[in-house]
Amino acid sequence: MNLIDVTRQFATEEKCLEYIEKMRWPHGVGCIHCGVMNVSKITRETVGANKRGTIYQCLEKGCGKQFSATSGTIFNDTHLPLTKWMMAIAMICEAKKGISAKQVQRHIGVNYRTAWHLCHRIRAAMKDGGLLTGVVEADETYLTPKKPRKGKPYVKKEKRDIVLGMVERGGRLRLVPIADAKMEIIEPMLEKHISPDATLQTDGHPTYAIISQRKWTGRHRVIDHTRSYVNGDIHANTIENAFSLLKRGVYGTFHKVSIKHLGRYCDEFSFRFNRRDEQKQMFDSTLKNIVNEKALPYAKLTASPVSEA
Ligand SMILES: [Zn+2]
Structure with missing residues (x-):
């Protein structure tokens, strides 16, 4: 839109x-307190930002509450x-x-x-669920500062923010911040987001070889990046493209994303990627999720502990 x-x-x-x-x-107004459809509409002169022009009165005995x-x-x-x-x-x-x-x-x-x-x-409110299916490319990427700041020490690789990316060929994307690129962390994440029937496509990182032997036996395709980046259908270009889009956003638009909020940015990028040709539906699903979502209070947003994605 x-x-x-x-x-x-x-x-x-x-x-x-x-x-x-x-x-x-969509099927008629129901009372938000007791659930009955027996409600009457009241139209009033709007007064102030939080006074709605249209409200409803529940007509059920014992409830009788108003809502908008x-x-x-x-x-x-x-x-x-x-x-x-x-x-x-x-x-x-x-x-x-x-x-x-x-x-x-x-x-x-x-x-x-x-x-x-x-x-x-x-x-x-921009959050997707469900298991990824078909050929799923998986890889991880490191977010680094745009350029090393003067006088600041070099940031070691293991201290950078890491994002695990998973994407269906021609389909949906999932981006998840992870605390470390260790197998103990990557394995449960892959399991959580990728269907056991999927075919896993990764680079030659040994972690993925070990995991796929256990979970995606016989359905693991590897592109050895030391030899080439594309071998016919065997490549990880889809996830690489998604990573570069995320990075353009993180570096170019937001300049710096706190690790605390990185998960939400990842969700936002995936959500948009997954609806790239459906602007109207994207607006509606976001709005629908906001209507159904519990509030995200400012205090919770600014609280310090980081929960892992
Ligand atoms: Zn009611």
Whole structure:
């Protein structure tokens, strides 16, 4: 969905609310407290950002509560107009190499902290699941600083952020930050994301040979990078391309991504990659996930411990 469509379709709070309502209740409005469909619609004069123009009243005896299409969603925890939410979602979906919070701040006219928090909450809704199938290329990559900063010591390879990438040929991508490129860490990750029926395609790294003997017996293809990069159908170019896209985003757009948030950036990149020809669906699935997702509070975002992807 391009930005002109977004400004047109989501010009007012009411239009946004209507869209969210249809998305949340495609088969008719149900009470969010007790689940009955016996509800009545109340239209009122909009007062303030968090007062919705359309609300519902549950008519069930013993419930009788009121709610709106955004009740219980993260839209209600912010005072940000829905029109700005929609614009930010569209901008993130549209940006192939990602978009910085600074840029979102300028475009929608909010302060930096709000923009940063908003971007992370949208990013948190861009998450895919399911096992990868068919021919799956797997490899890991090291994220390094753009260039060594003057006076700063060289960053040892094992101290850099590592991302494990897995991609179906002609299909879906999964990027996962890992603490170390050790077999004990890579093996469970491959198992978690790749179907046992898949054919694994990797480089000549011995770790993959050992893992595939156990889990993908007889279905492991190797491209020996010391000899060549492509041997007919045997190559790891798809994952290499995905890595370079991620790096262009991390270095070019965000400049520096804290390891704490790297998982969310990885999810965002995969999510976009997986819907590269479906802008409208990408917008809708992101919005749907936001509606169904629990809020990602600012305090949780800025808390220190890093949980492993
Ligand atoms: Zn109710």
